[in-house]
Amino acid sequence: MSPEGGMSPGGYGRNGRSGHSGHSGRGRRGGRGTVAAAAMAAGAALHFLPGAVAWRKARCRLLPGLSGVGRPGHVALTFDDGPDPVSTPLVLDTLDRLGWRATFFCLGDQAERSPEMVRELVGRGHEVGVHGWLHRSHLRHAAPPVVRDVERARQLLADLTGTAPRWFRPPYGGVSLSSLIAARRTGLELVLWTTWGMDWEPNATGASVAARVADTWWPGGTVLLHDSDLTSSPGSWKATLEALPLLAERWALDGLTVGPLGDHFDDRRDQAGSG
Numbered sequence: 489m490s491p492e493g494g495m496s497p498g499g500y501g502r503n504g505r506s507g508h509s510g511h512s513g514r515g516r517r518g519g520r521g522t523v524a525a526a527a528m529a530a531g532a533a534l535h536f537l538p539g540a541v542a543w544r545k546a547r548c549r550l551l552p553g554l555s556g557v558g559r560p561g562h563v564a565l566t567f568d569d570g571p572d573p574v575s576t577p578l579v580l581d582t583l584d585r586l587g588w589r590a591t592f593f594c595l596g597d598q599a600e601r602s603p604e605m606v607r608e609l610v611g612r613g614h615e616v617g618v619h620g621w622l623h624r625s626h627l628r629h630a631a632p633p634v635v636r637d638v639e640r641a642r643q644l645l646a647d648l649t650g651t652a653p654r655w656f657r658p659p660y661g662g663v664s665l666s667s668l669i670a671a672r673r674t675g676l677e678l679v680l681w682t683t684w685g686m687d688w689e690p691n692a693t694g695a696s697v698a699a700r701v702a703d704t705w706w707p708g709g710t711v712l713l714h715d716s717d718l719t720s721s722p723g724s725w726k727a728t729l730e731a732l733p734l735l736a737e738r739w740a741l742d743g744l745t746v747g748p749l750g751d752h753f754d755d756r757r758d759q760a761g762s763g
């Protein structure tokens with residue numbers, strides 16, 4: 489099922505996915521209360537829409553900052569659920585060949601098992617975001633345990649990289665009041681995505697992932713992929729790897745540049761508000 493299965497509250501299992509919900513206030517911190525309140529209200533309402541597609545499109549329009557809508561002509565490339573000692577290095581090698589940098593939303597639990605991979609992500613020019621400690625939906629959990637989970641991951645990633653993470657994408661893309669409180673307490677910015685490749689599906693191929701990205705394209709989009717099959721079909725990252733060169737061809741034709749979330753927004757994102 490889709491990450492955004494925000495429609496499936498709770499849940500610790502596989503499948504489902506992560507999403508990020510980002511927002512920015514004025515600058516990184518100002519206006520956060522207003523932004524968070526808007527996101528909370530809209531997010532709560534939108535999570536009950538009948539389908540993930542409708543929800544995604546609505547949130548891209550209504551909450552562009554949260555959805556990762558950035559500079560036109562730029563693609564923010566993001567990978568969730570790692571690091572993984574087997575698949576993440578292969579993703580990194582492919583990104584090197586393409587000359588791309590990306591944002592990796594890491595799980596604390598995964599990072600603790602492979603701390604060297606987190607350091608390598610940063611060493612090779614990529615950005616590290618927080619996906620939580622466990623891949624556990626926030627939708628049915630009170631704020632205190634969610635805050636502890638997110639802060640534990642944030643602290644480990646900060647220690648490993650020597651840099652304070654900026655971005656936070658809750659597991660499964662499920663934004664709850666607890667998620668918003670956690671973001672505020674940890675000083676992280678929520679960011680989901682505009683576009684996905686559905687690379688978690690059992691029958692995903694490079695071509696299918698590239699086609700999904702094209703089908704769900706959004707100008708100034710943030711693309712959700714996975715460098716780990718932790719919550720995806722086993723070996724799904726192979727389809728992700730195969731999709732990257734196909735995406736490169738397409739985006740080159742469209743004149744798009746590719747980079748991490750840190751390069752994706754200009755001042756207009758802040759003004760757009762969208763928690």
Ligand SMILES: [Zn+2]
Pocket residue numbers: 505506507568569619623659660719
């Ligand atoms: Zn995830």
